[in-house]
Amino acid sequence: MKKLRNQIFIIAVIVFTFVVFDIGIYNLFTKRCINNYSESLKAKSVELDEYLPFDENSKIVKLDTSFKLTENLPVIDGAAALYPVFSAFVNSVYPENSCSFDGKNFTPESALQYTNTRGAYKSVVDGTADIILCASPSEEQLAYAEEKGVDLEFVPIGCEAFVFIVNKENPVDNLTAEQVRGIYSGKYKNWSEIGGENTPIAALQRNEGSGSQTAMLSFMNGEKIKAKNTVFGKAIGFSFRYYVEGIVEDGNIKMLSLNGVYPNAENIRNKTYPIVGEIYAVYRKDNSNANVPLLIEWMLSEEGQRIVEKSGYIGIK
């Protein structure tokens, strides 16, 4: 009887150990990695159906403009963070039957497309998109254009801040640019070294070719990113201001001041925020569609710039 009791006890201890261990892994690591955003935000980085043109419930800026296109409509594509802007352009200038959305994606014949930065640069080089709205291209994207013998024209149509983000409960509110470079170059590994809690820094990165990863590489100014993408400690990441504030709108995230300057509209406009980049309308120099330069000229007009500003970006003029 005593032997049986011991055997049952041993079995119970083994089961208990596994259960506790797995629950620990789940609570410490797995739960943190579960993406609770909507399926559309997970798959596309933006809720496409919330910013559709010609939809009365759309969140895009609706402006009755004097400039209209009816034929030879340039196909527009671009980055996730700029989707509300180019969707608003289409809404204002294109005829209503120019776009079709099947509930998940724009159909191939639609004049509005969305393939995000990487897809958009490929599309404009390949000629499947006429104009794309994106941040600066990565070296790979420029190399792809060169390889295909394509010259791209970059027309700045607005400004945007590149921002660093942490969880709202992180006590750090401000970092210097050198501290951020220090984090990503591996010099600082613990938040306590830069005024935070005694916990490791998880320096997050995006995939190669995304607009924000390209901006991050540019910010590093040639310094190699060596920081480990650890699952321990508290994280820091980066994005564009409007993507954080306007599209994701997650109350658990806060943007950091950089060199003591917060990335608000005023500080972007007067360029006191240290990393203000331009957003571009990009097209092939050999594009023969006469409406391409007309549309870009309109984007730079008072009407086009009003859409840029009302969408949450800073106009170029």
Added chain:
Amino acid sequence: MSDKLFNKIVAVILIIGIVSTVALAGYTVHLRKNASITAYISSESK
């Protein structure tokens, strides 16, 4: 319970335990690789 049966039960529990732990770890790595920056930072305080 005979020693033979006990050893079998322990072996089965160990196998199930190790397999489930490895699967959970693999699932976590998969989620981590595909996590968006904003979602990952947001879930830090959830």
